[in-house]
Amino acid sequence: MKKDNFSWKTETWIKPYLLKYKWMFVLALFLGTLMFLCAGALMFYAGYTIDKAATHPANILMIYTSIVLLRATGIGRPLFRYLERLVSHNWVLRVTSDLRLRLYNIVEKNSSTVGGEYKTGTLLSLLTEDLGHLQNLYLRTIFPAILSYIVGFIAVCLLGWFSWPLAGIVAILLLFELLVVPLVSLLTQAGIRAKEKAEKSALYTEYTDQVLGAGDWQVSGRQQDFHNQSKVTLKSLVKHNKKSGEFDWARDFVLEVIFGLIAVALLFFTNKDLTYNQDAANYVGAVVLALFPLSDAFIPVAQGVEEWHTYSDSVKRLNNLKSEEDHLPTQEKLAPNAAKLLQLKHVSFTYPGEKEAIIKDFSLTLTKGQKAALIGPSGAGKSTILQLVLGDLKPDAGSIELNGINVRALQDERAQLYSVLNQEPFLFNTTIYENLQMANPKATTDEMMSVLDKVQLGDYIRSLPDGLNTAVQEAGARFSGGQKQRLALARVLLQDTPIVLLDEPTVGLDPLTEQKLLNLVFAVLKDKTVIWITHHLQGMKFIDQVLFFKDGVVEMEGNPHTLFKENKQFHQLYLMDQGLL
Missing domain, CATH: 3.40.50.300 (P-loop containing nucleotide triphosphate hydrolases)
Known part of the structure; x- marks a missing residue:
């Protein structure tokens, strides 16, 4: 296969399908946003209701509105979650269906060319692995990242309505949460994943050679060498797997710390600005609690971006895959x-x-x-x-x-x-x-x-x-x-x-x-x-x-x-x- 350099300008396996089903994609993002807003609102109204009820209101009507909103957001969260999953998976399945049809047409045109550019194994790999990677790229990287940016933007705007200094601090922390840490994760894991991939390939080759040559090992009396040959590669692979796992743990810890700092900032500003009377104080816990459901939108972004290394080779291979030109003559009719x-x-x-x-x-x-x-x-x-x-x-x-x-x-x-x-x-x-x-x-x-x-x-x-x-x-x-x-x-x-x-x-x-x-x-x-x-x-x-x-x-x-x-x-x-x- 050609080793053409990958360029987003010439990319043809991601952008065209995002555009083709853009309104379904937008609908999925809208439903996902509503789901996170309902999740945050659910915690907000739960915190407010608890605080308000603890102040012994004159009667139940004083907290009836918050109870109704609590029920509404409680119903809205799973409902929008279900609808978002339904639309997003329908969207990605439509995209994948188009991708498979396109790839089938390319394979069908190249399958008859025994001496052609693409080997059968390569085409089977494209069919079974690369499209799966592309599907995960949509579901686990592109969609969660865009959704997190939308939710983060809305959160910053809502906080700006309350306090611009608070909104600025949260925006900076979210910048680290959603951009800096994912980028560092992407760059750091690049070398580790490349070494893991090379070692897995070497291990596969070594095991294959050992199994096929098992008789020779036994006849030559080198059984111990047979057992020792792959130990170095396997040990190195385990080492890099451990290193990758340790980095993931450290990265997730940092993300949790940053998210915790956002909570501390909220707690500081709400205690500073919302404690001038009892009614305002009821909102302190509510505002902070509303933050925590948003971790499901922010934390997975770094992991999804890091997995670009898994998907990038597939994207490059697919973009380098070209169908043979038919160059058919003008078509004629024959009954x-x-x-x-x-x-x-x-x-x-x-x-x-x-x-x-x-x-x-x-x-x-x-x-x-x-x-x-x-x-x-x-x-x-x-x-x-x-x-x-x-x-x-x-x-x-x-x-x-x-x-x-x-x-x-x-x-x-x-x-x-x-x-x-x-x-x-x-x-x-x-x-x-x-x-x-x-x-x-x-x-x-x-x-x-x-x-x-x-x-x-x-x-x-x-x-x-x-x-x-x-x-x-x-x-x-x-x-x-x-x-x-x-x-x-x-x-x-x-x-x-x-x-x-x-x-x-x-x-x-x-x-x-x-x-x-x-x-x-x-x-x-x-x-x-x-x-x-x-x-x-x-x-x-x-x-x-x-x-x-x-x-x-x-x-x-x-x-x-x-x-x-x-x-x-x-x-x-x-x-x-x-x-x-």
Whole structure:
């Protein structure tokens, strides 16, 4: 991945989403502010009510107003707390959803590029870790910090209405509480966290090497060295963890002391200015008590800012992540029923970073309803052909056309022209009905049952208590391998595209189930154009053309029936594949 320098001017993974959902963010801040104001007011009215009641008022009506306000703020605090959490989490989940969609689109565009800039491990790390860090950045750093500044500003203004000297002192103390201490914490912990990260990485490497080489350690008689190798790194890591924990304790202590000084300042000024009569004195305890709930707004800021070290690498990686430019030609229209001729003419393709082409001068012509099988070892380029046909990849030489139109100019029509049946079809953790509806949102229940009958699942689905509303479970766990492929085939039939790509759909099935599934697949797809990737010759009776790949080159091709009669090599391969030799 590129090591571009991070800049807030070019930042694209935080600011745009703050702006997109700004009003929801503002609402969350407003509710959070109301929650802290209610918390402070609750303590204020509680202190005032207690003090007022202790002076033996003439009757209950003298403190009735404060009792009503006490109840109101007591109800308001948890209510606004709940609403703030509801809105802020809804906001961050919307942001995260957009982030995941954006990242998925980048991953999807880069996943087909084996020699591309981003490795699979990097992309998985981005998906699983970095977005989680970004979500925490919003919830634990950005949101609490802004909320604390708003609450602090309001508190200083309210105190200014009472006493500007007091407001000035509190403002200075809050400046240390909310800016100086968090900044010192951020800078101090930077070095410690960097060392912890390096030591954890070194420890992981050492443990991996030890486990993989355990046999060598034992054979060489160096068992003690095996136990001692990581002790130094582990000891250093423990030392830095302890140092980090001690700093956090000291920082939190300082924050509590500063907060205590704010309380002392309040107590001093209220005793100085509010003791001229009994009624005014009732406000002394109330004002000081109103301060304490605000610690929940002020204290966590330093911890949240300190965690920027955890999030910063994720933010940098995400901002350096760029999607591959499609550079698609002008899109054209092609009706599915008009797609009658698929042609690959002298196609060659080399993955970025590779010296040798994986596909070399490949040609294939299929008219409507014809079927071709691509056979060869792993890495021969069979799946690359499917990606080229779909338009995911652009050939270095040659052309791929459907009815004379470049397939990359038909990407807007892709879902209506192509359907794919993979080795392991993904079934979503929802009902059978909804899994089928994904292929054709307009499909009726009768149409779904019709295609299920065609793939020989209709009777089984009807026998289930909930029928089409039966839960498929995660990754289709409810069904066997053959049943999952039949359900995926039903989706293909509902999609009703003129071209179907089969990427080894029978892998992992026993021979009997495999043959039954192949018979079914080619029976229901008899009118479709099919390109089938397979690793052996079972099912060749359904094929019009078979092409054998090796090192990106077609070594043998032709009609399987003709090859069986006229080509000795194919004849022997077929007999061996069927277990007849």
